[in-house]
Amino acid sequence: MENKVPHVLLLPFPAQGHINSMINLAQLLCLAGFHVTFLNTDHNHDRLLRFTDIQSRFSPWPGFRFRTISDGLPVGHPRSADRFMELVDSLRTHMKPLFREMLISNRRELDAVTFIVADGIMMFATDVADEVGIPILTFRTISACSFWSYFCIPGLAENGELPFPDGDMNGLIKGVPGMETFLRRRDLPSFLRVKELNIPSLQFIWTETQNTTRSAGLILNTFEDLESPILSQIRSHCPNIYTVGPLHALLKSKLSNNNNSSSSSSSLWKEDNTCMTWLDSKPPKSVIYVSFGSYATVTRDEMLEFWHGLVNSQKSFLWVIRPDSITGKGEEGQIPAELEEGTRKRGFLVEWAPQVEVLAHPAVAAFLTHSGWNSTVESVFAGVPMICWPFFADQQINSRFVSEVWRDGLDMKDLSCSRETVEKLVREVMEGKREELRTSSNKIAEFARQSVGVGGSSWNNLERLIEDIRSMSFPLH
Numbered sequence: 001m002e003n004k005v006p007h008v009l010l011l012p013f014p015a016q017g018h019i020n021s022m023i024n025l026a027q028l029l030c031l032a033g034f035h036v037t038f039l040n041t042d043h044n045h046d047r048l049l050r051f052t053d054i055q056s057r058f059s060p061w062p063g064f065r066f067r068t069i070s071d072g073l074p075v076g077h078p079r080s081a082d083r084f085m086e087l088v089d090s091l092r093t094h095m096k097p098l099f100r101e102m103l104i105s106n107r108r109e110l111d112a113v114t115f116i117v118a119d120g121i122m123m124f125a126t127d128v129a130d131e132v133g134i135p136i137l138t139f140r141t142i143s144a145c146s147f148w149s150y151f152c153i154p155g156l157a158e159n160g161e162l163p164f165p166d167g168d169m170n171g172l173i174k175g176v177p178g179m180e181t182f183l184r185r186r187d188l189p190s191f192l193r194v195k196e197l198n199i200p201s202l203q204f205i206w207t208e209t210q211n212t213t214r215s216a217g218l219i220l221n222t223f224e225d226l227e228s229p230i231l232s233q234i235r236s237h238c239p240n241i242y243t244v245g246p247l248h249a250l251l252k253s254k255l256s257n258n259n260n261s262s263s264s265s266s267s268l269w270k271e272d273n274t275c276m277t278w279l280d281s282k283p284p285k286s287v288i289y290v291s292f293g294s295y296a297t298v299t300r301d302e303m304l305e306f307w308h309g310l311v312n313s314q315k316s317f318l319w320v321i322r323p324d325s326i327t328g329k330g331e332e333g334q335i336p337a338e339l340e341e342g343t344r345k346r347g348f349l350v351e352w353a354p355q356v357e358v359l360a361h362p363a364v365a366a367f368l369t370h371s372g373w374n375s376t377v378e379s380v381f382a383g384v385p386m387i388c389w390p391f392f393a394d395q396q397i398n399s400r401f402v403s404e405v406w407r408d409g410l411d412m413k414d415l416s417c418s419r420e421t422v423e424k425l426v427r428e429v430m431e432g433k434r435e436e437l438r439t440s441s442n443k444i445a446e447f448a449r450q451s452v453g454v455g456g457s458s459w460n461n462l463e464r465l466i467e468d469i470r471s472m473s474f475p476l477h
Ligand code: UDX
Pocket: 015, 016, 017, 018, 020, 141, 142, 143, 267, 291, 292, 293, 294, 295, 296, 320, 351, 352, 353, 354, 355, 356, 371, 372, 373, 374, 375, 376, 378, 392, 393, 394, 395
């Protein structure tokens, strides 16, 4: 019995943020000696192979393998935020039966899968796991605070806060226990800002969230000291929670205790490392890093406002502009000369950056972010204060927690996206409120470091997760 090795199949939702955290978990399970299958969509796996050295990252572990599966969408489909539900529908109708077939035929293999960890918005995996008889855990890659707000959808509907009523966006929301004093209508995740209850995206998020309770437990990329009051609320419904975040840092911590294998990138875009040399040339705490993650888009007008604001702030800036992130391209015109000039003097633009390294660079003073959860925990760990410009999904509530609860950043969603606002906030985060924001950021970063260090909460929760996967893989009959 002791010699049996668990074989864990990891099923991420096919998007960058989800893959990043799931791949870190995959490597942690390899380090525990488990066999691991990472199931990627064909579309994303092609990109991963094209832009990273992911194969060599996992080469020390012969028990690790990638497998691929179709997401059911045609090759040229953009898989963008505005067509999110097309992807979701395709996964449910197309991927689910393929996944089922894959698991059934895998049962006959010598090294069959003994355990599944599925993304919390891929809960069709629970139906399949139940049918095939394989234990399953849910991994939700969002914050505990956003997960809890989704969990409260029935309560919000009961007290008339959903569907989203017209009226004051600053009105306080009462239906999310633990957040009554600071959560305003405008802070609810975008999926909850709907005018009808039967909107497919709301139904989807509710069903997936509710289904979490059908699995053996919930893994979250957060840490106890960051979200403990909210975690207590969730625990009254889902008692078995493994907070193992920040995962990228826990992996680094484990690797430094283990061997010298690396935790290199899992990017779906080509990282431009020239920005690291540019950062090397800058004084400590002098640069603002700007990135809106993998899904968010800005209009061309908004981009120009951000650009003017950054240039006018007179601060150095490193800006990630993904090739597919500017909408309204048809109106493309000349870039104003003052922006070209200001960027030559103080700016650096890339299409994709090695973000974790950028945030850890001594020259970086602040992060203008879309408040995606990975970006948020990466910034928290690095102790870098944020300016938040949330785009969709969980990002609206994450930014409220940054500004009101953790107090390690400023929330821009309350303000218009004008060059004056951008300039003002950049100056505030790097000058006016610098000390106050840095003090909170450093304090939270210290808690984060403790959580991933030997004996810290995330470290211990990972150990518990590993033992639980082992015992659930081979139950004593
Ligand atoms: C979105 C959600 O907002 C997020 O909360 C959810 O869990 C997943 O879907 P996304 O837009 O991808 O995510 O943002 P985020 O969660 O921040 O993930 C982006 C990832 O890409 C981060 O790990 C970040 O380090 C990485 N990244 C981003 C880079 O490596 N380079 C870049 O230039 C930009």
